[in-house]
Amino acid sequence: MSDNGRIQLNVRISKETSSKLDEIVEYYQQGLKLGRIYKGDVLTDIIEKSYEVMNKQKRSFKRY
Numbered sequence: 577m578s579d580n581g582r583i584q585l586n587v588r589i590s591k592e593t594s595s596k597l598d599e600i601v602e603y604y605q606q607g608l609k610l611g612r613i614y615k616g617d618v619l620t621d622i623i624e625k626s627y628e629v630m631n632k633q634k635r636s637f638k639r640y
Contacts, residue, residue, distance in 0.1 A: 589597075597615060604621075605613045 597618070600622075601613055601615055601618050604618050
């Protein structure tokens with residue numbers, strides 16, 4: 577994966593949240609069977625999916 581167009585985020589999260597992220601990464605690793613899965617890739621996927629859901633909800637709110 578190329579670093580073009582990427583930035584580094586440094587954030588502080590609780591140990592509990594970090595453990596949950598580790599568990600999610602492991603779940604992705606087992607489910608995808610594509611080799612090594614990185615936390616950044618998992619977070620990117622989660623954010624992109626959440627963004628899609630948010631936009632769908634925004635569009636449905638505008639209808640009413």
